[in-house]
Amino acid sequence: xxxMERVLCALRxxxxxxxxxTLALSLYGSRLSGCPTREYYSEPVRYLEGQREVxxxxxxxxxxxxxxxxFEALAYGGEGIWLDKFPxxxxxxxxxxxxxxxxxxxxxxxxxxxxxxxxxxxxLAEEFGPDKPVCAVATAPVDxxxxxxxxxxxLEILLFDPERAARLMDLATDHFLRLTGALFxxxxxxxxxxxxxxxxxxxxxxxLEKTILSALARAFGQARGPLVYHHGGxxxxxxxxxxxxxxxxxGFLFDPRDNLARAREVLGQGRLMLGNxxxxxxxxxxxxxxxxxxxxxxxxxxxxxNFVLASAHADIPFDTNPDTLLAVRRAVVDAGAVA
Amino acid sequence: xxxxxxxxxxxxxLRNVFKSESTHSYxxxxxxxxxxxxxxxxxxxxxxxxxxxxxxREKALAMLLDHADxxxxxxxxxxxxxxxLERAGEAWLLENLSLAQGYVAGKIAEDLLVAAAExxxxxxxDAKGPVVLGNVEDDYHSLGRKMVAVFLRAAGWKVIDxxxxxxxxxxxxxxxxxxxxxIGASAMMLTTAENIRHLRDxxxxxxxxxxxxxxxxxAVFKLRPDLMQEVGGDGTASSAIQAPELFERxxxxxxxAEGT
Numbered sequence: 150x151x152x153m154e155r156v157l158c159a160l161r162x163x164x165x166x167x168x169x170x171t172l173a174l175s176l177y178g179s180r181l182s183g184c185p186t187r188e189y190y191s192e193p194v195r196y197l198e199g200q201r202e203v204x205x206x207x208x209x210x211x212x213x214x215x216x217x218x219x220f221e222a223l224a225y226g227g228e229g230i231w232l233d234k235f236p237x238x239x240x241x242x243x244x245x246x247x248x249x250x251x252x253x254x255x256x257x258x259x260x261x262x263x264x265x266x267x268x269x270x271x272x273l274a275e276e277f278g279p280d281k282p283v284c285a286v287a288t289a290p291v292d293x294x295x296x297x298x299x300x301x302x303x304l305e306i307l308l309f310d311p312e313r314a315a316r317l318m319d320l321a322t323d324h325f326l327r328l329t330g331a332l333f334x335x336x337x338x339x340x341x342x343x344x345x346x347x348x349x350x351x352x353x354x355x356x357l358e359k360t361i362l363s364a365l366a367r368a369f370g371q372a373r374g375p376l377v378y379h380h381g382g383x384x385x386x387x388x389x390x391x392x393x394x395x396x397x398x399x400g401f402l403f404d405p406r407d408n409l410a411r412a413r414e415v416l417g418q419g420r421l422m423l424g425n426x427x428x429x430x431x432x433x434x435x436x437x438x439x440x441x442x443x444x445x446x447x448x449x450x451x452x453x454x455n456f457v458l459a460s461a462h463a464d465i466p467f468d469t470n471p472d473t474l475l476a477v478r479r480a481v482v483d484a485g486a487v488a
Numbered sequence: 489x490x491x492x493x494x495x496x497x498x499x500x501x502l503r504n505v506f507k508s509e510s511t512h513s514y515x516x517x518x519x520x521x522x523x524x525x526x527x528x529x530x531x532x533x534x535x536x537x538x539x540x541x542x543x544x545r546e547k548a549l550a551m552l553l554d555h556a557d558x559x560x561x562x563x564x565x566x567x568x569x570x571x572x573l574e575r576a577g578e579a580w581l582l583e584n585l586s587l588a589q590g591y592v593a594g595k596i597a598e599d600l601l602v603a604a605a606e607x608x609x610x611x612x613x614d615a616k617g618p619v620v621l622g623n624v625e626d627d628y629h630s631l632g633r634k635m636v637a638v639f640l641r642a643a644g645w646k647v648i649d650x651x652x653x654x655x656x657x658x659x660x661x662x663x664x665x666x667x668x669x670x671i672g673a674s675a676m677m678l679t680t681a682e683n684i685r686h687l688r689d690x691x692x693x694x695x696x697x698x699x700x701x702x703x704x705x706x707a708v709f710k711l712r713p714d715l716m717q718e719v720g721g722d723g724t725a726s727s728a729i730q731a732p733e734l735f736e737r738x739x740x741x742x743x744x745a746e747g748t
Binding site: 230232235238240241242299300301304305307308309348349350351352353355356382384429433462 | 541542543545583586587588589591592626628629630631634652677678679711712714
């Protein structure tokens, strides 16, 4: 079976020759191809070359476009940070004052970083699209203001200035729809959305239920393709029931601390679940430990056809031992078919 | 009218509402409290905690000011605010408190400290320390640092806050100038947390490693518990609310190190 077929089996709840799996090896491609990170994150062709090496090493069932959300903030201005062995970042939020934030319209798609994301998606889809779904990554509309203004300012506005919060979320929704629309047009099979601010570790229950979820529903409902709800760095099972009905969400990617059995109870049969290997944690794991850890997840989900083994949190770190990654793949293969 | 003035006016209205809605009286004495007073204080803490969870900053401040009017700011801090912050810290450890609720707790404490400073009175500000705080070089994520500063001040510490993007030499210069025994360095991401190593080197190069203790914190330290030691920190806290306890411990270590 191809990766595409395995992922479709997981979506439909059908048997497969083995468990579909993927790791967020966006950054790791630069290590495998020996391309300096600045060039890797500037030239879509270099990114494609890196992902070819990822496929050669791991043959994952899903390939990732650049996991580089800061490019979305940099489209509005500000200064990027370029470091060896890390994806680009934003030195500081581009705006100090909320009233300075203005919508970019289609200039968003013409900014160099976002144009790079879209072109990388197009190249990946052209090369791998028929056999492997291409997963793009985009910022949640409820999180974009935090990238533009800083977490503190966005939290303050959310808590104490609902009208201004609504205006900023309108801007962020427009941004989200333009970007995800362009990524789907470029060939992304789905877009993963890390969601920080729809989480009870971050906001109050009242904010989540009255403000955040309605904004997400409005944005997700207009997306032009399927979305994967990414846990965003925190556990999500305890409020999963509130998020499970969001429109446009094809699957949920869980935090390593989330209990997948409990998640299945909340979601019910038939919904796609992904998880929950600790991606950054692999950098500190020996191959045998990674094998055991992944095998335990697979054993827990053995009877669950609607499950894809995937890494959670951010990108797999640059310094991760390739043998540790191969141990993940070996655990998947050893677990055998999905009956 | 200033923002603070407007807030206090709204607070006065809220205090009136709160008084009429409340079934508790907040009478309490610093000494010789009756059972009724103790019960009243406990009920007051419950109410304050609930207001904090609901992010009702203005009502919470109104309640604290109401208490301070009758019993003084020191009692408002020690009898109401501090026990509530302690409870919030426990809830944070159990992951039963959100960042927003912790932020509101900080804002409530900050509002009370501003009011106490403006009105004067019995609250012991800057009774401990000083300590130096800042975000490390290249780090501009100020939320955690500001919350730590507020909780430290509420606990009576004098805080020298150097702001964002602070070079190692600036940290150490400030510690030497002000006689601080603890430096608190904040970093949100792994990339910037790595810069704490340079601060450690600077402290050691000036042979201040015994006297000046290094507290480190930020979101990444929660995700990677080993990082505190990797970058050369002497201690960390799992949230801003727990910072006063950490600084007390590091301060004591500094004194002990100098005595040996």
